Amino acid sequence: MSRTGARVERLPLARFTTLGVGGEAEVWFTGSHEQLAEAMEQPYRILGGGSNLVISDQGVPERVIRLSGPLAERDLNPDPALSTPDEIVTGWVGGGVPLPGLVRALQKLGLSNLEGTVGIPGQVGGSVWMNAGTRFGEMFDGLHTIEIVTPQGTRQVTPADLDWGYRRSGIPLNHIVSRVRLKLRLSTPEAVLARMEAADQARKGQPKNKTPGCAFKNPTLPGGEKVSAGKLIDEAGLKGTRVGNALIAPEHGNFIVNLGGATAADVHALLRVIRERVGVPMELEYELWPTDPGLSAPAGSE
Numbered sequence: 001m002s003r004t005g006a007r008v009e010r011l012p013l014a015r016f017t018t019l020g021v022g023g024e025a026e027v028w029f030t031g032s033h034e035q036l037a038e039a040m041e042q043p044y045r046i047l048g049g050g051s052n053l054v055i056s057d058q059g060v061p062e063r064v065i066r067l068s069g070p071l072a073e074r075d076l077n078p079d080p081a082l083s084t085p086d087e088i089v090t091g092w093v094g095g096g097v098p099l100p101g102l103v104r105a106l107q108k109l110g111l112s113n114l115e116g117t118v119g120i121p122g123q124v125g126g127s128v129w130m131n132a133g134t135r136f137g138e139m140f141d142g143l144h145t146i147e148i149v150t151p152q153g154t155r156q157v158t159p160a161d162l163d164w165g166y167r168r169s170g171i172p173l174n175h176i177v178s179r180v181r182l183k184l185r186l187s188t189p190e191a192v193l194a195r196m197e198a199a200d201q202a203r204k205g206q207p208k209n210k211t212p213g214c215a216f217k218n219p220t221l222p223g224g225e226k227v228s229a230g231k232l233i234d235e236a237g238l239k240g241t242r243v244g245n246a247l248i249a250p251e252h253g254n255f256i257v258n259l260g261g262a263t264a265a266d267v268h269a270l271l272r273v274i275r276e277r278v279g280v281p282m283e284l285e286y287e288l289w290p291t292d293p294g295l296s297a298p299a300g301s302e
């Protein structure tokens with residue numbers, strides 16, 4: 001236990017990622033602002049659902065902060081002071097809350113605005129930080145207030161205060177989204193479910209194995225045309241390419257999957273093969289811990 005009562009343990013990070021890859025680090029489970037402040041006294045990283053990360057086999061030297069306890073709980077009751085008959089503003093939803101369970105709970109309550117994010121396996125904080133979404137909707141469709149914690153202190157902002165856009169929140173790297181208040185529209189469970197099913201349908205054909213989702217962003221060709229990264233990888237004949245226990249999914253070229261026992265080195269090798277063989281400059285969608293300048297810059301904020 002730390003001075004302020006945070007649980008601190010040296011753990012393999014693989015268990016916190018959807019790819020199932022990553023070496024050890026000192027993990028800080030922080031459930032209060034006081035514990036967050038203590039964790040941030042030394043160099044740190046913030047880990048959410050680990051669904052957009054490839055973490056090195058050697059782990060990382062920094063403290064790895066995970067939101068837990070009250071910062072992983074949700075209060076979906078309307079705040080009477082902020083809600084109107086048409087628009088509900090909820091109580092606080094912790095940054096450590098898993099997004100899939102939140103989306104399901106909102107559907108049952110007939111509350112709309114975040115159903116377009118169905119199927120995204122991250123946590124609320126990580127998904128706000130990168131404004132995760134699909135063509136059916138994104139996180140910033142449903143945000144009222146965002147609480148951000150840094151070593152300098154805590155502030156509450158609204159989306160209007162941030163320079164957010166496509167898959168970016170404008171929140172700098174390592175500024176921690178500790179909690180948010182959601183802004184939702186009153187609908188019906190049936191109507192929200194119908195929109196979720198449409199968004200779900202678009203995911204058919206994605207592999208079911210362990211993966212961090214799409215490897216590359218869809219590139220824009222010199223003429224301005226946007227092309228599908230998956231299609232380019234497929235046309236380069238790379239589907240089914242295997243290095244160690246990592247595989248370019250036969251179902252969808254833009255997904256790298258862990259067949260069991262894959263290493264970060266296997267995944268990096270596949271990313272390099274794709275980069276070399278596709279012949280069109282492609283920007284990485286995954287975030288690499290630590291950053292590999294040869295492969296990527298972090299996504300999310302610019």
Ligand SMILES: Cc1cc2nc3c(=O)[nH]c(=O)nc-3n(C[C@H](O)[C@H](O)[C@H](O)COP(=O)(O)OP(=O)(O)OC[C@H]3O[C@@H](n4cnc5c(N)ncnc54)[C@H](O)[C@@H]3O)c2cc1C
Pocket residue numbers: 018045046047048049050051052053067095096119120121122123124125126127128129130131132133134167174175176177178211212213214287298300
């Ligand atoms: C099968 C699959 C499908 C996916 N589909 C989509 C999709 O349709 N659309 C989409 O946008 N993404 C998709 N993703 C990618 C990923 O799920 C999202 O980007 C998700 O929002 C990442 O959230 P996370 O909590 O897992 O973040 P992590 O992967 O843990 O971290 C990603 C970044 O966010 C930062 N971060 C994490 N938590 C916080 C916090 N509380 N405060 C500040 N920064 C934080 C991390 O430091 C890191 O820089 C998919 C991934 C998978 C595996």
